[in-house]
Amino acid sequence: MNSKRTILNEAQIELLDLVSIINSKEELEGLRKVIMDYLASQLKGEIDRLWDNGTLNDQKVESFRTLHERTPYNKAAIPC
Numbered sequence: 001m002n003s004k005r006t007i008l009n010e011a012q013i014e015l016l017d018l019v020s021i022i023n024s025k026e027e028l029e030g031l032r033k034v035i036m037d038y039l040a041s042q043l044k045g046e047i048d049r050l051w052d053n054g055t056l057n058d059q060k061v062e063s064f065r066t067l068h069e070r071t072p073y074n075k076a077a078i079p080c
Contacts (some may be wrong), residue, residue, distance in 0.1 A: 008016070022028050050056035 018031065022031060047056065
């Protein structure tokens with residue numbers, strides 16, 4: 001049997017410790033909300049940073065309306 005070891009980083013270990021004290025769906029939802037609020041705050045900060053340094057602007061945001069980045073597929077290569 002080929003077993004792989006997963007090494008957890010400090011944040012993962014901390015989250016596992018926090019999760020170990022959760023006893024209900026309500027507590028889990030509360031933790032999930034706190035984590036999502038934190039990540040949303042981090043994302044907003046990054047967007048603000050990009051806006052402030054000029055990487056992101058109204059013209060760039062408007063260009064997203066027509067952005068098309070899907071992978072082109074070769075229909076002949078797709079098995080039916």
